[in-house]
Amino acid sequence: MSTTKSARRAGTGRTGDKVFSGAALGAGVLIVAVLFAVAMFLVIQALPTFSAAPADITGGKGFVSYIFPIVVGTLIAAAIALVIATPIGVAVALYISHYAPRNMARGLGYVVDLLAAIPSVIYGAWGATFLASQLKVPYQWLADNAGWIPIFGGPASGTGKTILTAGIVLAVMVLPIIASLTREIFLQTPMLHQEAALALGATRWEMIRMAVLPFARGGIISAVMLGLGRALGETMAVALVLSSGPMIASLIRSGNQTIAAEIALNFPEAFGLRLNELIAAGLVLFLITLLVNMVARWIISRHKEFSGAN
Amino acid sequence: MSKRIDVSDLNVYYGDFLAVEDVNITLDAKSVTAFIGPSGCGKSTFLRTLNRMHEVIPGARVEGKVLLDGDNLYADGVDPVTVRSQIGMVFQRPNPFPTMSIRDNVLAGVKLNSRRMAKSDADALVEKSLQGANLWNEVKDRLEKPGSGLSGGQQQRLCIARAIAVAPDVILMDEPCSALDPISTLAIEDLINELKDEYTVVIVTHNMQQAARVSDKTAFFNIAGTGKPGKLIEFAETATIFNNPGQKSTEDYVSGRFG
Numbered sequence: 001m002s003t004t005k006s007a008r009r010a011g012t013g014r015t016g017d018k019v020f021s022g023a024a025l026g027a028g029v030l031i032v033a034v035l036f037a038v039a040m041f042l043v044i045q046a047l048p049t050f051s052a053a054p055a056d057i058t059g060g061k062g063f064v065s066y067i068f069p070i071v072v073g074t075l076i077a078a079a080i081a082l083v084i085a086t087p088i089g090v091a092v093a094l095y096i097s098h099y100a101p102r103n104m105a106r107g108l109g110y111v112v113d114l115l116a117a118i119p120s121v122i123y124g125a126w127g128a129t130f131l132a133s134q135l136k137v138p139y140q141w142l143a144d145n146a147g148w149i150p151i152f153g154g155p156a157s158g159t160g161k162t163i164l165t166a167g168i169v170l171a172v173m174v175l176p177i178i179a180s181l182t183r184e185i186f187l188q189t190p191m192l193h194q195e196a197a198l199a200l201g202a203t204r205w206e207m208i209r210m211a212v213l214p215f216a217r218g219g220i221i222s223a224v225m226l227g228l229g230r231a232l233g234e235t236m237a238v239a240l241v242l243s244s245g246p247m248i249a250s251l252i253r254s255g256n257q258t259i260a261a262e263i264a265l266n267f268p269e270a271f272g273l274r275l276n277e278l279i280a281a282g283l284v285l286f287l288i289t290l291l292v293n294m295v296a297r298w299i300i301s302r303h304k305e306f307s308g309a310n
Numbered sequence: 311m312s313k314r315i316d317v318s319d320l321n322v323y324y325g326d327f328l329a330v331e332d333v334n335i336t337l338d339a340k341s342v343t344a345f346i347g348p349s350g351c352g353k354s355t356f357l358r359t360l361n362r363m364h365e366v367i368p369g370a371r372v373e374g375k376v377l378l379d380g381d382n383l384y385a386d387g388v389d390p391v392t393v394r395s396q397i398g399m400v401f402q403r404p405n406p407f408p409t410m411s412i413r414d415n416v417l418a419g420v421k422l423n424s425r426r427m428a429k430s431d432a433d434a435l436v437e438k439s440l441q442g443a444n445l446w447n448e449v450k451d452r453l454e455k456p457g458s459g460l461s462g463g464q465q466q467r468l469c470i471a472r473a474i475a476v477a478p479d480v481i482l483m484d485e486p487c488s489a490l491d492p493i494s495t496l497a498i499e500d501l502i503n504e505l506k507d508e509y510t511v512v513i514v515t516h517n518m519q520q521a522a523r524v525s526d527k528t529a530f531f532n533i534a535g536t537g538k539p540g541k542l543i544e545f546a547e548t549a550t551i552f553n554n555p556g557q558k559s560t561e562d563y564v565s566g567r568f569g
Contacts, residue, residue, distance in 0.1 A: 192405040199363055200419035200476060201395025210418060214409030
C-alpha cells in the first residue's frame with residue numbers, strides 16, 4: 001500500500017515537473033521568437049533603404065549621412081539624461097535606504113515610485129510649456145559667459161526648446177527608474193557586511209562606500225542601463241520639447257533630433273521609401289540598445305569573482 | 311595596546327523593553343573573558359554595548375557607564391565611530407567584504423583612518439596581521455583573490471586579521487566559532503590564546519567547553535523567563551564557575567541541566 005502511494009506521488013511529481021519545464025521552455029522560446037520576429041521585420045522593411053540611390057534618401061546624400069546626425073542627437077540627449085539622473089538617482093536611493101527616518105523613507109519611496117508612473121506625454125508637456133521657458137535665461141547666461149565652449153555656443157534659443165532641455169526632461173523621467181531600482185538593491189545589502197564596516201570604525205558614508213556601493217555595483221549598472229533604454233527610446237517627451245533641426249554642437253540652440261522623435265513625427269505621413277527609411281532608423285536604434293545592453297552585461301560579468309555570489 | 315573595561319549599572323533597552331538589567335563587571339586587560347548563558351539572555355546584546363554596535367539596531371539604547379581605562383564610552387561628545395576603531399568586533403558568521411581581495415579586506419579598517427599609506431608599509435601590515443591571525447601561510451600566494459573564496463574558518467581568521475590590523479585595545483567576539491567545523495574552531499581557539507598577550511578579548515559562546523578552554527574569567531548570564539530582562543548572575547575565575555560556582559543556576563547551567 002505504502003509503496004503504491006509513494007510511487008503514485010512520484011508519478012504526479014514527474015508529470016508536474018514535465019508540465020512546468022515545458023511551460024518554462026515555451027516562455028523562453030517565445031521571447032526569443034518575438035525578438036527574432038521584430039528584428040526580421042526591421043531588417044526586411046529596412047532593406048530597400050540600403051539599396052536605394054543616395055539621391056532618393058532624405059537629405060539626398062545616402063542613408064549614412066541621414067542617420068548619423070540623429071544617432072548623435074539620440075546619444076547626446078540620453079547622455080545628458082544619464083549624467084544628470086545617475087548621481088541624483090543614486091543619492092536619492094541612498095537617502096531613502098540609509099539616511100532617512102523610517103516613516104519618511106516609506107513616504108519618499110512611494111513618491112519616487114509614483115514619479116515613474118507619470119505618462120511621458122505629461123513630462124513632455126511640462127518640459128515644453130514650463131521648463132523650456134524657465135531655462136531661457138540660464139541659456140542666455142551660458143551663451144554670454146561660456147560661449148567659447150562649443151557646447152554652449154550662442155546665440156541661445158529664444159524658446160528654450162533645445163536638446164539640453166530635452167535631456168533634462170529625460171533625466172527627470174529616468175530618475176525614478178534609477179532611484180527605485182537602486183534603492184531595492186541598497187536595501188538588500190547584507191547587514192553582515194554593513195556591520196563589519198561599522199565595527200571597524202567606519203562612518204555611515206564610509207560604510208556605504210565599503211559595503212553598500214560595491215555590493216550594489218552590478219545593480220546600479222543595470223538600473224542605469226534600464227534608464228538609458230528609456231532615454232534612448234523616449235519619443236513623446238522629446239517630440240514635444242525639442243525644436244529639432246540639423247546637427248549642431250551647441251546644446252543651447254534649437255537643433256539636433258533623436259531617432260525616436262524623428263520616427264514619431266514623420267511616420268504618419270510617410271509612405272514608400274520614406275517609410276523604409278524610418279524603419280531603418282528604428283533598426284539602428286534597436287542595434288544601439290542591444291549594444292548598450294551587451295556592454296552592460298560585460299561590465300557586470302568582468303567582476304563576477306568579486307560579486308559576493310561565490 | 312590593551313585596556314580594561316569597567317561597566318557600571320548598565321541597562322540596555324529595545325524601545326521600552328528592558329533587555330539587560332543592571333550589569334556591573336570589570337574586564338581585565340590582556341585576558342580572555344567569556345560570556346555564557348542560555349539563548350536570549352542578553353549576552354550578545356550586552357557585548358554589543360561595549361563598542362556601541364547596539365546602536366545599529368533601531369530603538370536600542372543604553373543607560374549606565376562603560377569605562378575604557380577610565381574614559382566613559384557614553385559620555386557626551388564621544389563619537390561611536392571612534393569607540394569602534396578602539397574596540398574591534400568579530401561576528402558570529404564570517405563577514406569578509408565579498409567585493410574586496412584578501413589584502414584589501416585586511417587593510418579595510420586601516421584605510422579609514424590613515425588615507426595614504428606607502429605600499430611597503432601596507433604590505434608589512436598585511437603580513438603582520440595575517441600572521442597574527444595564523445592565516446598568512448595559507449593565503450600568502452593569493453592575496454589578490456577575493457576573501458569570499460576562502461573556507462569558513464579561514465574567512466573568520468581573515469576577519470580577525472582585519473580587526474587586529476587597526477590595532478584596537480579590545481577585541482569582542484560574538485560566537486566566533488558557531489558557524490565553523492571543529493578543526494577551524496580549534497584554530498580560532500589557539501588564536502584567542504595568542505591574542506590575549508596583546509589584547510583584551512571578550513568572547514560570547516554557547517559552547518561551555520570552549521569557555522573553559524579559552525577564558526580566564528567567565529560571566530554567566532541568565533533570564534528569569536520570557537519578557538524578563540537578562541541579568542549577570544555570576545562572574546568569577548573560569549575554574550570557579552565550572553568547578554565551584556556560587557549560584558545554583560550557574561551550577562545547573564554548566565553541568566548541563568538546562569540551557
